Amino acid sequence: MSLDLKPKKWAGALREVTLGAGSRRPVAVGGGNGLPLHTFEAAFPHRPALALEITDVDPVRWVESVRQPWEGVLGRPAEAARRAVADFGADLLLVHLMGTHTDRGNRSPEQAAADVGAVLEAVNVPLIVKGPGAGQKQNTVLARVAEDCRGEGLALHSATNEDYKTLAAVAVAYGHALVGESPIDVNMAKQLNILLADSNVDLNRVLIDPLTGGLGYGLEYSYSVMERIRLAALGGDAMLNCPIVCLVGEEAWKAKEAKVPADKEPLWGSQRERGIHWEVATAMTLIEAGAEVVVLRHPETLDRIRKQLDSWFGSEPSHDREGVVQNSFRATDEHR
Amino acid sequence: MPLTGLQIFKLLPNTNCKKCGYPTCLTFAMKLAAGKEALEKCPDASPEAKAALGAASAPPIRGVTVGRGDRAITVGEETVFFRHEKTFVRHPGLFQIFDPAGLTAAERDAKLDHWRAIRIERAGETFQVDGIAVVETAESVAAAVAASDRGFPVAILAATLPGATAIAERIKEHRPLLVPPAGANLEGYAALAARLGIPLVVGAPDLASLADAARDAARAGVTDILLEPPGADPRLLHHSLSAIRRGALDRIHPGLGHPVFLCVGAGEIEKAVLGITKFASLVALADCGGETWLPLWTLRQNIYTDPQKPLQMDPGLYAIGEPNDRSPLLVTSNFSLTYFIVSTEAEASGVACHLAVVDAEGLSVLTAWSAGKFSGDRVAKALREMKAAERVSHHTVIIPGYVPVISGELEDALGDGWHVLVGPQEASDIAPFFRDVWGPLARDLGTHP
Numbered sequence A: 001m002s003l004d005l006k007p008k009k010w011a012g013a014l015r016e017v018t019l020g021a022g023s024r025r026p027v028a029v030g031g032g033n034g035l036p037l038h039t040f041e042a043a044f045p046h047r048p049a050l051a052l053e054i055t056d057v058d059p060v061r062w063v064e065s066v067r068q069p070w071e072g073v074l075g076r077p078a079e080a081a082r083r084a085v086a087d088f089g090a091d092l093l094l095v096h097l098m099g100t101h102t103d104r105g106n107r108s109p110e111q112a113a114a115d116v117g118a119v120l121e122a123v124n125v126p127l128i129v130k131g132p133g134a135g136q137k138q139n140t141v142l143a144r145v146a147e148d149c150r151g152e153g154l155a156l157h158s159a160t161n162e163d164y165k166t167l168a169a170v171a172v173a174y175g176h177a178l179v180g181e182s183p184i185d186v187n188m189a190k191q192l193n194i195l196l197a198d199s200n201v202d203l204n205r206v207l208i209d210p211l212t213g214g215l216g217y218g219l220e221y222s223y224s225v226m227e228r229i230r231l232a233a234l235g236g237d238a239m240l241n242c243p244i245v246c247l248v249g250e251e252a253w254k255a256k257e258a259k260v261p262a263d264k265e266p267l268w269g270s271q272r273e274r275g276i277h278w279e280v281a282t283a284m285t286l287i288e289a290g291a292e293v294v295v296l297r298h299p300e301t302l303d304r305i306r307k308q309l310d311s312w313f314g315s316e317p318s319h320d321r322e323g324v325v326q327n328s329f330r331a332t333d334e335h336r
Numbered sequence B: 001m002p003l004t005g006l007q008i009f010k011l012l013p014n015t016n017c018k019k020c021g022y023p024t025c026l027t028f029a030m031k032l033a034a035g036k037e038a039l040e041k042c043p044d045a046s047p048e049a050k051a052a053l054g055a056a057s058a059p060p061i062r063g064v065t066v067g068r069g070d071r072a073i074t075v076g077e078e079t080v081f082f083r084h085e086k087t088f089v090r091h092p093g094l095f096q097i098f099d100p101a102g103l104t105a106a107e108r109d110a111k112l113d114h115w116r117a118i119r120i121e122r123a124g125e126t127f128q129v130d131g132i133a134v135v136e137t138a139e140s141v142a143a144a145v146a147a148s149d150r151g152f153p154v155a156i157l158a159a160t161l162p163g164a165t166a167i168a169e170r171i172k173e174h175r176p177l178l179v180p181p182a183g184a185n186l187e188g189y190a191a192l193a194a195r196l197g198i199p200l201v202v203g204a205p206d207l208a209s210l211a212d213a214a215r216d217a218a219r220a221g222v223t224d225i226l227l228e229p230p231g232a233d234p235r236l237l238h239h240s241l242s243a244i245r246r247g248a249l250d251r252i253h254p255g256l257g258h259p260v261f262l263c264v265g266a267g268e269i270e271k272a273v274l275g276i277t278k279f280a281s282l283v284a285l286a287d288c289g290g291e292t293w294l295p296l297w298t299l300r301q302n303i304y305t306d307p308q309k310p311l312q313m314d315p316g317l318y319a320i321g322e323p324n325d326r327s328p329l330l331v332t333s334n335f336s337l338t339y340f341i342v343s344t345e346a347e348a349s350g351v352a353c354h355l356a357v358v359d360a361e362g363l364s365v366l367t368a369w370s371a372g373k374f375s376g377d378r379v380a381k382a383l384r385e386m387k388a389a390e391r392v393s394h395h396t397v398i399i400p401g402y403v404p405v406i407s408g409e410l411e412d413a414l415g416d417g418w419h420v421l422v423g424p425q426e427a428s429d430i431a432p433f434f435r436d437v438w439g440p441l442a443r444d445l446g447t448h449p
């Protein structure tokens, strides 16, 4: 008896978003017209992209096991960027300007722009630039970075439902992409995209950050919200069909389980392996739920996730792909 | 296949006698087709109608129980593809693969006792090793007996039919799961499982032959079947797992309506992650370290949480450490996850404190505030109800850094003598906040945290 397995066809597709411009070698994400990883029944012009997180100042609270691979370059963003791309093979980078936070060094917008500029000099991959967290300071910092790095197609992280106008304006003015962040909620994600569209932001230049719950800390909420966003996108909702970015490393390494030493909890096993497994499990689970960009901290996680994805998408390294905007399933204005 | 309203209608008496509570048999048939009524309401339904509807309304994925007694585990009976559609009901059993070759009886028992003793409490659930998957070797009969005697459900990872028969005969009362070797001729194993009345794993190189093999095993008299999906690489495994679940729910082949079994070799945690998220029901793991098991237990806990139920804490004043009337007073929402994170970080800070958990209908602080469930008035009312004023002499309340906007309203509502202090946005900043903000302030207030 043969199996009558009908491929599922959908009305909609994800938008295709290209990160990086100017001196960047661009990376395009999204564009798929099926459920995540369902390559047996849908077309995916791009594989999920893997980013590593680097920081402007020494991230003193990172645990030893995730500091170790970055030894010597923590708090030196240009050198960390070189290592992340040349040695660890990141497709793109997230530059976390944590030092601009008023409580963590209060670095100035000028310093922040200089840090990002140094990273742009050091590597040619696209950058996501993350500010110190919603508020006045974030807007000043990211506005300055956006202006000084005009035309580089950065992704500014992040606009929120309460505070999006400044970043929307500078993204449009200086040719950057924008990450819209909403708190694990389909409706708020949609509302934010509507607000951004109303502010003249091209949604083909927007990523959704639905807020990542790490393994054991709300992962299931992110998982289901992301599945629902993907279903809405495939159903043709042009306000929810932007690719999703997940800040996996930050959340996974925040977990107590990734930080507690083996001698404190003998049943929990090796701390180093446990932490990496925590990040791997979070990343893989969220890719299954529809993450198109995952931001990681440990290079071993990146390597392991890349090997998994090779099974679906083949093994050519993504920065060797020229002309990444070919083969487009881009959702354009006719879907609106 | 589910029956249509018209198909059901043809099975009903068509007397329109109204005893079912509906004006016509057709209306009742439509309700039945929609799953909104039960056939029992029609007293005159024929045995044929009952049989036809019974088969059509059987769960799309059968339940299978492995083991007996307290630790017996039932899996399957799932009804959805996406957890948000309803919920995943029966979380997958995680079995420890155990090769007893070369171990003395004492070494073997020590391992089994160790696994039996593992109990890890996390967010209201106790994690344990759900069963033992014994690799068939010369020592395996004794090992399987020792595992069963300890109450473990046992899976027999067979190498040969005679060897598996010897083990299965000895522990058949414990309902072991019989797992034939890859590529084996299933006939002999199916006959053994049918004769002993134990569950059987069926594998095949592709989905169509898998479904047929399961159907053949059922015809051979095996009542409880698990499917081992084709999965030479992650992509194929993902495809198989998704197709089996979808095929079972759509009832495209009777052989697909069974739970799924997965064997995970050493160092293959990614495969286990794929299995747990994508519908596997029994996962046998070669690795035995906590660094592998803890993430997988936790992932299973996450994925199998009922998404319909907002996770809520009982509102009230919770003690972190042993706080006194000079300890800081924090307020947060009753979303379990928020409580879990805030209390974990507060505890890690080493500063004893009071944590006021306010009824925000299970929403996180920011979401609750947007929905009007975390307003100054509501928080003030909650603090009064928990008699916070009697618990702290400093009358200072620390609110989450995401909602500084409620400060004024809260201060007004609490009345004279109360101060509102805006705390950090992230729970991970609680320790530095206690040190850098609360510490000096408490000294100014003439108290000592």
Ligand code: SF4
Binding pocket: B012, B013, B014, B015, B016, B017, B018, B019, B020, B021, B022, B023, B024, B025, B028, B041, B042, B043, B044, B045
């Ligand atoms: S009770 Fe049975 S026979 Fe009578 S109307 Fe209802 S369905 Fe028809």
